[in-house]
Amino acid sequence: MASNDILIPIEPSGDEVPTIRTLSWADLRFALDTGLADFRAMPTHAVFVCAFYPIVGLLIGSAVFKYDLVPLLFPIASGFAIVGPIAAVGLYELSRRKAAGLDTSWTHMFDVFRTSSFWSLTGLTGFLVVIFALWILSAQALYDVAFPGQPLTTSLEFIRALATPAGSFLIISGVAIGAGFALVAASTSVIAMPMLLDRHVSLATAVGTSLRVVAHNPRLMLSWFFIVAGSLVLGSLPFFMGLPVVLPILGHSTWHLYQRAVQPAEGVRPIYVAPQRAERFGAQFPASLFAGEPVRQPPRQDRVQG
Secondary structure, rough: OOHHOOOOEEEOOOOOOOOOOOOOHHHHHHHHHHHHHHHHOOOHHHHHHOHHHHHHHHHHHHHHHOOHHHHHHHHHHHOOOHHHHHHHHHHHHHHHHHOOOOOHHHHHHHHHHHHOOOOHHHHHHHHHHHHHHHHHHHHHHHHHOOOOOOOOOHHHHHHHOOOOHHHHOOOOOOHHHHHHHHHHHHHOOOHHHHHHHHEOOOOOHHHHHHHHHHHHHHHHHHHHHHHHHHHHHHHOOOOOOOOHHHHHHHHHHHHHHHHHHHHOOOOOOOOOOOOOOOOOOOOHOOHHHHOOOOOOOOOOHHHHOO
């Protein structure tokens, strides 16, 4: 049974709205400690999937300096606080399987592509990508306002420009606007992402539950957001090299925070049964490639009349 377990959301006992809990500082500490323990137990799996981030970072850094996009380097790095939950989805499943005593091989990180909540997760992912794009566009617009007609093509020029009054305006405005985008993204996804993997709920219910958790625990959740954002920014420097360690720990920790913030569902997780594929034969090519084409079995020898 355990070998067939796959990421299929638990069937709820009814249409009741998920019950949220009041969090304490001990819950944040527990989430971080347990997330770190999960990373230690599964470091190879997490780093395997997240190792492409340094490569992406090098490519982004190369493009930034090649195409005179130095002012956007920090907005791109800080933007990982917005899209980070997308990369952590597979880590939630590993933490779930570890707690259930199931196999935690790295291939299970991709079970998300076979979950019945896939399209809801895709919708939430699209929303986070839009928020990230709006943040980058806003950062570019702020730069154009602060330094109109002044292309700063080197890091040294940009650092010197930040020491000017225009640079102070850029820093203060950028931090304020970026924090607003990050708060919207984090509030809507911090609980919604793991909940969509764990339960049969709609996207609206998952996002609404996430917002309720944040509103019910404002100080603790804001503290959690600062921890996540600060860790991701530090892990992004230089060129995202620290993300293979930071991202898995935060991903595992977020799953455990979700478990503490929302009362467990009363239901049984369905057992995954692999779909049976009809046998296909070379003589039926290429018609057999199309799902709508019925596959006819060849006559058995004992049924052929002599």
